[in-house]
Amino acid sequence: MTVTGRDITSSCLSVLFIGALIGMTFWIIRPFLGATLWAVMIVTATWPLMISLQTRLWGHRSLAVAVMTLLLLCILVVPLWLAIGTIVSHADWMVERVQSLSTFEFPPPPAWVKSIPLFGGNLVSIWEKLAVAGIQDFVKKLVPYGGDAIRWFITEVGGFGSLVLQFLLTVGIAALLFANGEHAASRMRLFGRRLAGSSGENYIRLAGQAVRGVALGVVVTALAQSVLGGIGLAFARVPFAAVLTAVMFMLAIAQVGPLLVLIPAVTWLFWNGSTGWGTFLLIWTLVVGTMDNFLRPFLIKKGADLPLVLIFAGVVGGLIGFGLIGIFVGPVVLAVAHRLISAWVDEEISEVKVPGQT
Secondary structure (H helix, E strand, C coil): CHHHHHHHHHHHHHHHHHHHHHHHHHHHHHHHHHHHHHHHHHHHHHHHHHHHHHHHCCCCHHHHHHHHHHHHHHHHHHHHHHHHHHHHHCHHHHHHHHHHHHHCCCCCCCHHHHCCCCCHHHHHHHHHHHHHHCHHHHHHHHHHHHHHHHHHHHHHHCCHHHHHHHHHHHHHHHHHHHHCHHHHHHHHHHHHHHHHHHHHHHHHHHHHHHHHHHHHHHHHHHHHHHHHHHHHHHHCCCCCHHHHHHHHHHHHHCCCCCHHHHHHHHHHHHHCCCHHHHHHHHHHHHHHHHCHHHHHHHHHCCCCCCCHHHHHHHHHHHHHHHHHHHHHHHHHHHHHHHHHHHHHHHHHHHHHCCCCCC
16 A cells, blocks of 8 residues: 555656646747747748758758748738738827728719619619618627727737747747758657657647648738739738738738739729729739649648638637737647548547448
8 A cells, every 4th residue: 555655656746747848848838939939930841842952052051941931921921010010100190090980971972883884874873772771870889899999909919029020030949940841840750659659649640630731722812912013012012001002912812812902902992983994903802812722722721621721720820829920820829720620520430430331
């Protein structure tokens, strides 16, 4: 009995010590956790590109890492930094514009609306119905929430100093992972095998596919839509095109889409009599707004078929939990969890299925 009691005491103390050690470790690395996860996502998604680049650079890993780091700064980090900086610097203007909607009154339809071929009469009828329905009252009720939402976003993003530090930390960690990617991947596979045997190693591979699928399918699609949408706004001479482009990028990441920015811009152009530019931006909006229907599936391929609801939840939850970097980290974490749980459930079902049963 004495030996058993000592064994129980030793086991409990060992578990408590290990638990405390794990908790303290996560507490210490918590400031670096978001940047590390984002760096892992970037390296996992762009690893095939880095290997191809290394082959073209005479097999020199150091040259490939240097080029990938510069590309990471120029293509992803700098534009994102400028986008967030633009939103933060124009936060007061955005709040004022939202609050100005409290005096909004729905005017009668302009004369040119009725002259639109085929749809003119229907548009006038819809316009008059909206005016009678009192849509301005609905807009006035939404105004306070719009200003609060902008302030909340600015608060979650944080100051420029911490933002730049997170970006630089992400780039630095990504460079280290690029330089030692094979070793890191090998250790992760061994960790998975240690936890769950061959199934654990397979889960590590599935996690990598999920990360690559979300990174390419969500982030690249959002970047393409926002860049093309911003080009259209700039050509159409819409004011504050840079701010609207940054907003489009955030909306596209959240799977809301760029149409919430482009459609009001089209309406503003027609409202001010710029029929030619309005028509151009309308056609451009149709292209940009629908390109995700074929671009995202093409990029995701067999990576991670994550439901849009989970992507939206990942964006919002990641923003609350990790700040700006959480916008990218949140969907990736949920994608990995969704992919692994689905594989585990399917594996369990296949094991208990009776032979010959469909």
